[in-house]
Amino acid sequence: MTTGEVLAGRAYRESTTSRRLEFRRQLGYFLLLLPTLLLLLVLFVYPIVRLIVTSVYDGNHFTLEHYRRIVEVDLYLRVLQTTFTIALQVTLLCLILGYPLAYFLATLRARTARLLMILVLIPFWTSILVRTYAWMVLLQRQGVFNRWLLELGLIDEPLRMMYNRIGVLVGMTHVLLPFMVLPAYAVMRGIDRNLLRAAYNLGASPFQAFLMVFLPLSLPGVAAGSLLVFILALGFFITPALMGGRTDMMIAQLIETQIRTQLNFPFAAALAAVLLVITLVIFAIYNRLLGLDKMFGGGY
């Protein structure tokens, strides 16, 4: 055996042992992942797959009857329409209220902005039920706003601000606004101010500089916030259930009543499948545009 052969043999042996070591390391990682993966497969993926199967398979054969019902019955179509309209309205309201606020916070010194951000984070961390309760107390017939307005003589009889669309929009926008402000603010903070100065220097007015430099650069944050608000609004249950009108039902409420009062599981499953597909499509758009890692727990 030449020295070369000996060295080659040793290199071969070393590479197999290191490969084996590497395999063991990866196996170790996989074992760390296994409990979480099993939990999610058994209690999340499988139940949802089964739910979808229930909506198209009645135990003996394949059927699209439940989906046909969604499309053919006016009441159900109207629920879908209401759901989309409300989600869109809430997203627009969050945009109108959230963009200027995020912009203003981004122009402040970081320290001041962080202090004011606490005012966004306190409601964000407060239970939705608590916030909905607060709005109910303010907006109801005998509520705080109506009493103030009556005492001031601005109105003669209480306004209806709840159990209708107004209440739902006010309450849902309040819950979802932080989901717009936080990503928008995070992106706006990262915009290089020198770019704006350069624009001024090239003769742009503040408004032009905003429109042509700042706005396009802030779009990723705004898009992230809008998609997130829209997805979350589509599946909303608590606020419309407590503050909405009887004729203004959203899809999550319909699913709940189908199960709890009608006991119609397959039909509820079909509705859930429709909601799921819409949500996942938007989720996929989000992922394509911005990446999922930006979605939660980052930024602020």
Add this chain to the structure above:
Amino acid sequence: MAETAAPLQRAAVATQPARRRWSIPWSRVILGLFSALVLLYLVAPVAIVIPMSFSAAKYLSFPPPGLSLQWYQNFFARADWTSATIQSIRVAFTVMILATVLGVAASLALVRGSFPGKDIVNLIIVSPLVVPAIIVAIAIYGIYVRLYLVQTFWGLVLAHTVLAVPYVVVNVSATLRGFDIRLEQAAQSLGANAWQTFRYVTLPMISPGIFAGAVFAFIASFDELIVALFIAGARGRTLPMRMFEGLRMEIDPTIAAVSSMLITFSVLVLASAEFARRRSRGD
């Protein structure tokens, strides 16, 4: 680039204050006022609940006509409220521990490991955050009925853990990615085994992420209503379920007292999370 940018910047800095001095920045004033109103909209409803919970009136009004602790007394005297609160704390605490252990292990695997299907696993783990709660609720209800897990403590804990794990994974993964792997390699070259490396090097470094994830996990379970509504049952009723009942029938003023305590709790949690984050960054 840098050479051309520097004079530009200086020129801009030189012209900027001169322009500001002789005109009131109206657009800025309007923007500030608008932002103040939006912040008021966000905070005022939450803030107004606290003084109202001390109201002496039978009906909730603001400002309260007199002060009393009647709603707090009502809360602590009534078994339906206290037992729901205790149940929520028990569930949320168990979920927090389970989700944190599972989530930290999964994050290590997802950030450090490389195995086929990692992207799909990542996607599965975060998706409970975006799939509407009502879908998760009826899907889990559908299989719990057959597994006899409806109306059980562990049934609710496991379902909430599914919803809480993503928060832990997202937070812990973020800190793990920002952490220099050479520190672990250094520990191992000095003779530490895998467990020792984790215990004495990795764990202390990622503890802020774990803390944040655990807090999120606790809140995710403690505030969760919809899944609980389907699977908890009347005997295992949680605090959000009790509140929902109280809001659906007539608006029970006891909820003002509950809400005030919950708001105080979330402010404390927020403050401690912020404190932990600052301490970890050392500023």
